[in-house]
Amino acid sequence: MLAWTIYITFIGVLVLMLLPRDNARAARIVALLTAIAGCVVAFVGAIQQANPGDVTTIVKVPWIPSIGANYYLASDGISLVLVVLTGLAAVSGILFSWNIEKRTKEFFAFYLALIGGVYGVFLSFDLLLLFVFYELTIIPKYFLIARWGSTRKEYGAMKLALYSFVGSHLVLIGLIAAWVVAKGQLGHASLDLIELSKVAFPIAFQHWVFPLVFVGFAILAGMWPFHTWAPTGHVAAPTAGSMLLAGVVMKLGAYGCLRVAMVLFPEGVREWQWAIAALAVAGIIYGAGVALVQRDFKFVIGYSSVSHMGFVLLGLATLNTIGLDGAVLQMFSHGIIAGLLFGVVGRMVYDRTHTRDFNDLETMQLGKLIPFAGVTFVIAGIASMGLPGFSGFVAEFQVLMGAWTVFPKLTILSGVGILIGVAYTLRAVQKGFYSDAPPKAVDHEHPFEPITVAERFGAVMLIGASLVIGLFPGLLMNWIEPCFNSPLSMFARLLVKGGSQ
Amino acid sequence: MNHWLTILTLVPFLGGIVIAGLGSERKNLVRSLALATSLIGLGGALCMWLHFDAKNGGLQFVEKFDWVSSLGIQYFLGVDGLGLLMVLLTAIVTPLAILASWRMDDRPHVYHALILWLQAGLFGTFTALNFFHWFLFWELGLIPAFFLIKLWGGPKRSPAATQFFIYTMVGSVALLLSFLAIRLATGSFDFIELAAMAKSGELATKLGNVLGWKSQIAMIVFFGAFLGFAVKVPLIPFHTWLPAAYSEAPSPVTMLLTGVMSKMGVYGFLRILLPIFPDQIRQVLTPLLWLAVATIVLSAWAAFAQRDIKRIIAYSSINHLGYCLLALFAATAVATGVNNSDLQKAAALDGALLQMFNHGLTASALFLFVALLERRSGGLRGLDDFGGLRKIIPVFTGLMGIAIFSSLGLPGLNGFVGEFLIFKGVFPLAPWAAAISTIGLLVTAIFLLTLIQRVFCGPLNESWVKMPDFTTAERLLVLPSIALMFVLGIWPQFILGAVDATVVKLVQQLNF
């Protein structure tokens, strides 16, 4: 069932390519229907999965037998969470890009191709297949930004593409090395993640290959100091592009770190645990600090993404159940919230005011002119600060709890990061929407276009998702937790003793 | 199973949503609806007060369900005397604040919705007994307050609001980190369970075992939580956000801030810090008492130095809550050689509870008067802007005088009983602290009398000759507060009767 998320999305791409060139409306509708269908399938499939703790095979057929590659799609609880996230992000992204007029059909074709690749990554349990989908996302990403973006779009797009590509090549090196070593141990070639997760790679080997693969993925997760693509990429991207970048693409990196790097090389993680945590916290604080002094509204959100992804990495580094739970939940939560923030800034504000400079926005009193945007941003900001009631809180809360046992000092430091987070969000709310600066002489004869129905739907959907998960985290926790708790799971050898309980 | 508390919290919350949806055009409907909602809240609180079994010091109206079982999160509501008292205070102050802002014309739907959400947050905070649940409301209260200051405040509202928010968040984050550590060590978020563990000494052991750092960890965790509440109350030196926030906020909002929100901090001390960290408090009791004393004395001096009426009352708020904290800290002392130490502790805590309620009532009334004064003066509220108003607006002068005297603790008015009980309890337990704190009493009297002197007496400031006196509506508005001041001054048993059993239980909890 879940595999249809991938197929439907790619069918959507094909249909879009066959549409006549100038029918923007048809392109939008096809894209929206495809995304909704994918989202529904994701939801239904996720709910139907009986025991999220186990890996449930969807399809497994030999693909390239000579190297042990299978076409192997499967899902466990973590995949479910992220697949559902992708569904939500896809739909809302389309709603927030309803106003794309320039080459609409191509835009949505690239958009859906990206989504399809993302679904594929989250459902692949074959290393090669996962890698294929992972790289498949790079190209649409590039074109979405370079073609439909703003502010230094070509630079941002190229930077993002090259960073992703370099990262994935680091992964490729590790992947090939691991394949060779595993072949020696197993006696046959295998790329099956579950099989590989049982291979005991030599410790010295793990020590050097783990950082390679982990950093390769973590580049896309925005790990400091490899994060620099993120702010420029986010800023350059069109609204839907930044929503997807922050919403799901950064999750690809984090997911890869967890599903591939950590699962295959548990000894490597243990060796580098401190370094990862330190970099994560550096990212949390650095991202927040830089966000505090930006003048460009989108840069604030871009750097905040770096900061929030730091929590994901911190959670991964804890190596205990609760921290990992939190990390996965944070992936979901940040996907929703960052998507919403970018939606507000990119679509509701920038597309109307054509500026993202705080100095200009300050004089516009947007809180009064487009109150819906103001309120949405405030809610998203609150969620992003990690105030309780929203998904960010439950997630960061578990990450911090997991981190307490392992790195108490770093945990306290990351508290500073949260505080700076509060500060930059307040600053953004203040400067962006509710400034006291005297309004400039009105240079718009036309009032701003009112917030459209599509935008309202998108915003409400994302806020709703964040609230629901914030108040009933159990909905997702029931999927995530069994994955880490089961002694038979692929994560079992990752978890150190003396975890949370 | 009953759902009193859930309903009580939901009513203002939903009311806020409905009002926000009405739009800015139907101003009167918005106001009436807001008032009606808050009156329903008041009615509910009074009903509960009547149904409350005062003999029973334990929790009542309990609701308890599993929420997120894997994280130890429960939906756990309940009130004892303390909680109920705070709920009642919230229910009383909110309608007053809504009435006080009746003429507010700028986006009234948002304004009133925010006030109602603030009320919901307060109700939630005072009734939740599981950290997660409690923290949700603790923060929920913060956001409406921020926007009320930010959007409707005075000229320097933006920095004031930001400062208020950031300070509180610093405390909240520290608090959060501490509770995460506790949850990690004990597996529980339940305040009641945690208190039981603290009493048996299990808590500190577990913290040490799970988190390492042996003995210090409990202290670090305590300080995290302490910071959270100390900022909220506030204790000197964590108070610097307060004068700006109180004076920049619109006066009705200041009523809520000082009347109820500041009680969140004291409530936190009583509900959380005292039962869960008695050992830690005892270890650093002397510095804590010094902090309380410093708060009392310095804030009184600071108030003396102010020129803005709102700031004066703001600093006096710090001062009054300082007494509460003095009582709380003293109540944890190991009282060797004090006769009837339990009795003294009970007196101190009784006094603290009473003082909380009284201060909520009096301070919000004072800000209400300031609001009414500002309405007449066109926003002026400097100490030197007025003079001799007694002759022009005698009724106003009289009623505000009552509130001021209540605030400085004149016998017969409510303020006296609380402070008396506090000093009665604290003197035997921590004599030096009580002795120094009396300076605070003295200075308070001085600056409040100065206030009366400068504003209402002396030569008449000619520009205010046309100032109108109280209208009937305004008289009715301030009447309930004034009446309650007298009632509680004469018959404190009204409150004490309800909280006594709770206090006795708390004292038992502290003795081991």
Add this chain to the structure above:
Amino acid sequence: MNTVNYLQILQLAAPETIVTLTVLVVLSADLTVLRGKSIAARFNVGALLAILGCVSAALLAFMRHTEANLFNGLLVVNPSSDFVKVAILALTVFTILISTSGKFTDHVGEYLSLILLGTIGLMFLVSTEDLLMVFIALEFASLALYILTAFNKHNEKSAEAALKYFLFGGMSAAFLLFGFSLLYGISGSTNLREIAIGIVGKGFDPLLLVALVTTVIGFGFKVAAVPFHLWAPDAYEGAPTPSAAFIGSGSKVASFYILAKIFTLGFVGVEGSAVWHGYLSGWMPVVAIVAALSMVLGNLTAIVQLSAKRMLAYSAIAHAGYMLLGVLSNTPASASAMMFYVITYALTTIGAFGVVSVVEEATGGDAIKNFAGLSKRAPGLSLCLMIFLLSLGGIPPLAGFIGKFFLFSAVVSVGSNLGLLWLVILAIAMSAVSFYYYLRVLKAAYVEDATADAPAIKVPLLTFLALALLALLVILFGVAPGLLTQFL
């Protein structure tokens, strides 16, 4: 000495014979029947004939399952070499298809027959194990390629490129011949297997070393590996685009096949080792250095190119570096991985050159800026271009990625201790670099806008079909590489 059985020769060399006959048919048809017709008609008919010949030769080579060894290795036929021939013939067909729309010459018959003649040389090249035959076939093919390079008489660059190519080629032939003669002197034979036996136990004769190095140099020129690559960019740029495509594809497949054969069959015992911290002198370290230099220099230089053809030339140099990795790891797995890589690379390159040639015809130049707005002017064509370039860059699920994966994993598998990983790391790092310059062309095509009045580009149907087919193959071999690997 047996008597020569000509019938047997003819039988074993049937595919080559068919192609030879086709050459005659094409030439005579062009000179007789088609005289006076328009260039397009001549191209179409000639191409049809040539393709018919190639296809029938390919079918013949594909269907027969013969193993034979004539004249002590002079002519060797086995399924593996037959399959390579099929590949070469297929590449020839595609080359012909993309040249049909060309306007660079009016000597259609000669042009087509030269391509076919070159093909014949390449076909003989892959079916021999004898140095003498290797040399003859190589030179035969090269001669055709030199002329093909010079074929655009209206363009000075074409002549210059041809001359350069010719001079370098001649020099490389000299080197090769020198090396071969030394080998013959040492071992007393020109047959590869006998050479291997002859040099066993000789240890490191300085003469053998010289022979090794000169052979590497000779082939280094042929496959355009650094530092013997200098002719390539000019030749690719100056030659008519279809000729460049042929140089970059068919000739490359054959050269690598025979290169691997010479080293793995002929130089047994003097491999040496190129593993990290385990260096042993022999041919492997020499090839390793050449490979590493090619990867680094090819990729880095490609970044700054402004002409698409020059960029493709440098990328060809870089790819030669990757392929050399396959040669030097010297296992059956790596050999088959290398052939997979070379064949898919050749298909992709022809495709890329095909697109370049269309763009060149339409816009008058091959600079990267001429690609601006291509996605709007010719959506189908630019989609093909995207597929080819991404495959060259190694993006899954295209053939280029799977090829790299096969190749690199085979190379890493060599030995016990991941000894060649350093080369693979270098290769992967460089391939990450390569992504940049491929993306630059795609950026021009998809992101930049053409000048406002730029008309839609009309793509000749035949060429477009060929390109679409190539693109499909690139995808197909990427998604289902088993289709190709089963023959290698």
